[in-house]
Amino acid sequence: MKSSLLSLLLAASSINAHGMWQKLRVNGVDQGQNVAIRPPSSNYPIQQVSSSAIACNSGLRNPVSTAVVRVPAGARVGSWFQHVIGGAQGPYDPDNPIASSHKGPITVYLAKVDNAGTASNYNALSWFKVAEEGLNTQTSKWAVDSMIQGQGWWDFTMPSCVAPGQYLMRIELLALHSAYSVNGAQFYVSCANIEVTGSGTSTGTNMVRFPGAYQSNDPGIQINIYAGMPSQPNNGNKPYPIPGPKPLMC
Numbered sequence: 001m002k003s004s005l006l007s008l009l010l011a012a013s014s015i016n017a018h019g020m021w022q023k024l025r026v027n028g029v030d031q032g033q034n035v036a037i038r039p040p041s042s043n044y045p046i047q048q049v050s051s052s053a054i055a056c057n058s059g060l061r062n063p064v065s066t067a068v069v070r071v072p073a074g075a076r077v078g079s080w081f082q083h084v085i086g087g088a089q090g091p092y093d094p095d096n097p098i099a100s101s102h103k104g105p106i107t108v109y110l111a112k113v114d115n116a117g118t119a120s121n122y123n124a125l126s127w128f129k130v131a132e133e134g135l136n137t138q139t140s141k142w143a144v145d146s147m148i149q150g151q152g153w154w155d156f157t158m159p160s161c162v163a164p165g166q167y168l169m170r171i172e173l174l175a176l177h178s179a180y181s182v183n184g185a186q187f188y189v190s191c192a193n194i195e196v197t198g199s200g201t202s203t204g205t206n207m208v209r210f211p212g213a214y215q216s217n218d219p220g221i222q223i224n225i226y227a228g229m230p231s232q233p234n235n236g237n238k239p240y241p242i243p244g245p246k247p248l249m250c
Helices: 003-014 143-149
Strands: 020-026 069-072 076-082 106-113 127-133 153-157 165-175 186-197
Touching (some): 020 186, 127 143, 143 165
Parallel strands (some): 069 186
Antiparallel strands (some): 076 153, 165 186
């Protein structure tokens, strides 16, 4: 990598171009600011995959929402990412919802719980993945680009076979602009309280725990997405291996 590019990347990573998940919507209906979701007080990322914070973040804003949002199996579910709570950091904020340099995947996991509104032992839960978006090698478009294009909203379809009940929903944005160095990847994580309704029967496959699901040297975590093409952060047009297990298939 050329030194000039490295300097630019380091400069970009030193600027507060961070953010957090802070809203939900179900079939297009906005559920309200901080309702049923647990955003952190700081918009800084997690960079240690062995940290207990990798599950649902830490330093959560008080009070932590105990509301539970109903999500029909098969519904379109969206999460809203912004630079700071409520939206932009100022009247003109080029890094809202996040700096465009912060390319990477977005993933969603569920963990079955008795009461989503009061669940708190995040690291003891068993999680399964229900959605993911990484890199489209045909268009060089990352999941983060989709989120930015949606003005902070990123949507997925809740699998129709998920069994009814209460779950914590963990949504993760992984920024890879500095992931060429050890612990350079940036994880932006929040958990939300949901109740899935419907007639599904699956309570998950390929279960993982956080921490434990990821290793710092996983090929999708420690990676140079510039891969010999300094002007194109597209992983050299090679498929990108999204970290974690495969999503639940119905």
